[in-house]
Amino acid sequence: MDEIELIATFDTDETARLAAKALNNWFSWVMEGDHDEEVPDFFEDFGIAADEYVLEREEANWEDTPVARSRGNRITITLESANAVDALEELLEALGAYDVTVSGEED
Numbered sequence: 001m002d003e004i005e006l007i008a009t010f011d012t013d014e015t016a017r018l019a020a021k022a023l024n025n026w027f028s029w030v031m032e033g034d035h036d037e038e039v040p041d042f043f044e045d046f047g048i049a050a051d052e053y054v055l056e057r058e059e060a061n062w063e064d065t066p067v068a069r070s071r072g073n074r075i076t077i078t079l080e081s082a083n084a085v086d087a088l089e090e091l092l093e094a095l096g097a098y099d100v101t102v103s104g105e106e107d
Contacts, residue, residue, distance in 0.1 A: 004104045006077045008097035019095040020070035
């Protein structure tokens with residue numbers, strides 16, 4: 001399975017840091033969470049309803065739980081599945097990324 005990398009650029013370091021924290025909590029919930037419960041408000045600080053981004057583990061088809069790493073005003077996410085890349089791009093933009101680059105994805 002090919003490795004996909006997403007790089008998202010935000011206005012500030014703080015926004016990137018907060019977005020990475022929210023994304024990591026969301027990734028964990030997708031992989032381990034109880035989807036019968038109400039969706040936690042992962043993205044409340046960004047004015048986004050998390051229930052708009054409900055993703056089942058089978059849909060994501062991730063080998064391992066992705067990790068969002070912030071460095072400066074950028075977040076890097078590496079995953080081993082092309083599934084849900086479009087949803088991740090959309091989510092990153094909703095969180096305030098003004099540029100999202102995807103590498104490793106087949107055209």
